[in-house]
Amino acid sequence: MTDTKQLDNDAEHAAFAHVSRGFYPTIVALFTATLIISNVCASKGVQFLQGFDFSIGPVHLLPISTDGAFFLFPLAYILGDILSEVYGFRATRRAIYLGFGSLLLTSLCFWIAVELPPAQFYENQEALTTVIGVVPRLVLAGVLAYFVGQLLNSLVLVLIKQRTKEKHLWARLIGSTVVGELADTLIFCSIAAGVIGITTWRDFVNYVIFGFVWKTLIEVVVMPVTYVVIGLIKRNEPTYTQRL
Template identity: 55%
Template structure:
């Protein structure tokens, strides 16, 4: 193994490099990871149109804070994976490459919204008696789409840049701190922005419901990151080992 690829002073005995290591976003597994990220993003932004409430028959409050029922949306089980994959992208390929995927995801979301709008406007004639069902499911897309795009931009940039900045200081050590720290920053920004804009579109109209919706979303997404941490470790180790271009890079090369 060449010295440029030896980045763990604790295991190899070699001194830590001057800069954090990243792989180039060409060939390798970059495309597969990017496609998985975009797919999760698009599917989540369709599932989010359904409001979900757990323990709806129970009402429990602690002062002004509503504890039960728990308010969330239909993307609660899938969307956190976008941040898990975003962490993998940022850790292995760096901020510059992840920023490209954020832009691609933004374009894909805009295309999806435009297609939904166009299909809703198209006439059905006598072909379908329940044509309104399509609009009832996806008719809220302008508000939800704006919420998704705004939250996505804020959250993913916070997530990626936080992870890369921590990695600049820690190099290859303390991966858990980078993954959790970036998730807390990214999920907080995403959840606050998204919930603030999207709440009324899924039936949330009171402050207790809104606060519950925001807190539940943030805590749940952070817990998902913690639960899948062992999988994230394995995926990152797999990619670092098999990406031939993974090597230390200067700060300018990472952020330009």
């Protein structure tokens, strides 16, 4: 009888589900957005110091060849480190799966948008195709590199944390980044180099070296900020203290 009255009372009011108070959803949203934006920007080939030509043996160091996502993509690994450090491998794996699905959905939507018949008054079909047109090799490069690199990054960080506990955060951040970024860079560059215009072995080696070194250096440079963010989340995450 009581349950019936409760249901009748509930039916008279709008019902809503509760949203988690933790930071996890917000970080995952930013993490996913970073991945999607980076994969769009990466379709552009970029070269710095074009007036210089410098090599050490077979390694071509100048000019520097990279892609248009070089300035943003390291953020994905910083966010991945934060997720792994605070929430663990299982929760980070869910975020990685979500990002994986989002990248595939983005590619599918881009492909559909390009293939839809343009209106007679629409004059930007060629430009749209150039900017968001789906290139299978770039999609494959981005999805595989992201999936393998992020899983390795999270796994290595968690494995190190199981040994060091709450100490030596710097070792976890750097160690996981080196492993994850190396795998990510090798996979992405190997598949995507030809698509963005890199056709020589010298430029490919330069592309790989610059990508790996840059991403790793960014992790080191912003480490003080990462420390502050992780500390803030740990202190304010309602469930974190239960694990200590």
